[in-house]
Amino acid sequence: MSWLRSREANVDIDRPSADFVDQVPADTVLTRAARHVLDEMAAEIENEPVALILTDANGTVLHRYAGDRSLVSALDRVDLAPGFRYAESQVGTNGIGTALEVGAPLLIRGEEHYNGPLKKFSCAGALVTHPVTGAVLGVVDLTTLADNTNALLLSFAKLAATRIRERILDETNELDRALLHDYHIACRHSGRPVIAIGDEVLMMNTSTQQKFDSRDQAAIIDRTRDARGRTEAFTTLADLPSGITARLSYQPIFVADTLAGGIVRIKEQVERARALGRDRLPALQSVAGSSAQWKHTVRSIVDVCTRREWLVLDGEPGVGKTTLLRAAHVSVRGGHDVSVLDAAVLTGTELLDQVSNTLDAGSDLVVLHAHVLSDGDLTVLSELLHTVRLDSPSDEPWVALTTHVSQGVPDTHPLLRLFPKTISVPPLRHHLEDIPELVRHLLDRAGAADLTMSTAACNQLMRLSWRGNVAHLRSVLDEVGRHRRSGVIEPQDLPAECRATTRRTLTQLEALERDAVVDALALHDGDKAAAAKALGMSRATIYRKIREFGIVF
Structure with a gap:
């Protein structure tokens, strides 16, 4: 054989x-x-x-x-x-x-x-x-x-x-013992919600279960997945489905030089009663999503724009930062001109010249991908904006920057002193419940009004991690739309990459292997033996690949 x-x-x-x-x-x-x-x-x-x-x-x-x-x-x-x-x-x-x-x-x-x-x-x-x-x-x-x-x-x-x-x-037991030890210490000393996360371990104390309902717990656990494997301490804010904001502080635990896992301490930043009493979400064109976390993000951006405070918007590529800024500007400052400049497209000199021209004209300004600018260009940009703030404090233009969540402008840079607010746009994997609404919105924008997504297909999309975020979802729907123009999209109509639910990032070779297995299964109507034969592998191997890649068929 x-x-x-x-x-x-x-x-x-x-x-x-x-x-x-x-x-x-x-x-x-x-x-x-x-x-x-x-x-x-x-x-x-x-x-x-x-x-x-x-x-x-x-x-x-x-x-x-x-x-x-x-x-x-x-x-x-x-x-x-x-x-x-x-x-x-x-x-x-x-x-x-x-x-x-x-x-x-x-x-x-x-x-x-x-x-x-x-x-x-x-x-x-x-x-x-x-x-x-x-x-x-x-x-x-x-x-x-x-x-x-x-x-x-x-x-x-x-x-x-x-x-x-x-x-x-032996190592697993030693690492788990170290993680458990620090978890018990954190629970006793803090008196607050605590979660421990390791390669094969996730523990949640009673305080976490009592303070947060099941939906909030699921959202917190989803956010802690991003901490798995991290070797440095960090703190992040999580907007939960109930409407409150939680502060998550991660501390890694080591045994010698080996990472055992990490402890996440949780603290509420916004009181629940206050959070639930917020105004209704303003309707923004070209923006879809109704989860609590997404609504909190949208409301925060609109509030800042309404107050004409300068804003830094950060987040992973593809989360919708540019769409949010354009929509908020149209909603709040619709009669005011805005110039959107992309630092990833323009050279430093071209960008700064256009920034100067925009500010001289009194237009509002959005600079995309500010993190790609050199230190020198950031300094010149800071000087240009500082001059505008000094010259026209009563009628200054509104300015916003976008940055990459892991490659932002250094916190110590003078430029950031001009921006009193930084808002993080959550990745799609943190508000998966918005996918059905996003799918409808993206299909309509693509001119596929006669195409709908079945509940089963939507559920499959909601199992994925979406490392490319909303931009990735749009590309998937574009691919589906190239093969059919109307009717109902079922799970079998989705691209091969959407038929597997593995959370880890695959190498290019592994992705090709996954797609080949999915395509073979589709060709043979889910017959694993026939698919294995077509691929030249044993049945044991194709079953292993199905488990390894989380292929749903």
Whole structure:
């Protein structure tokens, strides 16, 4: 079967064609646990003509231990070296890629290799799985020349995999104990709502459950997802569905140099009664969304514009900052001219010249992507705006800037002293309940009034993380609209990327792999066996891919 899969994948039989991966993670659960285990086991075979190899779950070689120089040279000639991916679909039958395909340890003897140059080797691969989640983390492989084949190779590989798994469990327990310890301290000392978040752990104290209803709790948990894996402390504000604003303070917890997780302390910034008594949301053209968090953002922007306070609007790309500013300006200052200048399009000199001309004309001003300006350009912009504020304090134009949430203008820059207010626009993943309304709005704007989205399709869209935010959603709807002009959009009509619900960011290769699996399943009406056959993979592999990518079918 492995040879059949290799043939269907068009594997070159004359030479291995392993891809080289530019960036291989250096510090992971697998590498931390394997480092000491493999160092010890490599010492036991130091004088033997055998190489001890560790790969990740994609078959990419992370480390190679070998004392025999001639063997190292031979492995280099077939690219069985750190950074190269030894997937079965690329190099054919081998102890690494085939073990991942069948999901079991195995020994591949010389002639059993599909690729000619690999027939001079024998290799034994054993999977390393996470002891808690069961996820495949990688492979331990022992490779030697075919003449030295020994059944003990597989036993040694399985022993190494077992020891790594045991060490992962020890580290997991140690990290969880550290996180739990600091969580209990935070709960006792603060007396306030506290959440602990780790790779596989999320804990919420009684105070959090008592102070926030289920919808607010879900929103807080969703915001804490952004903190997972962060190694620096930070504080952010979260607008919750109930209408209150909560201050979330994240503090990372370490065991030695390893991140165990983090503690999030929560404090209400706006009293509930006051929050619920706010005025109705002003209607803005070209803006859709009715969630509490979105309404709070819109209301804040309109309030600032009404008071003619200068404003910095920050947020991730694609969240709708420009749309919000244009709509708020039309609503509040509709009779006043506004010039919208993009610092990402104009050169620094061109931008500053146009800023000067706009201010001289007395028009309102919006500068997009101010974070891309150099320190020198920011200083000149600050001087221009400062002059306007001095010269016409009673009838000065309204000015707003947009910045990237993680690349904003430095807090200490004099320019920001001219702007009393910074408002953050939430990413789409923080107000997913607005997606049905956004879908209708975007379809109407695209001229697809006869096209509707089914409840099932909307629910599927609301399961996604939308790293590209509203701009990403618009591109998805544009793609759907190219294939149909009217009727009801069902889940099967969505692009492949929307049929998977994994929250992590995929590499380009993983995204292509996900799309291929989704397309094959669609072509074969969800028949996993037929889809696997068409893709040249085993049923076990396609089930693993479906779980790994969160594919819904």
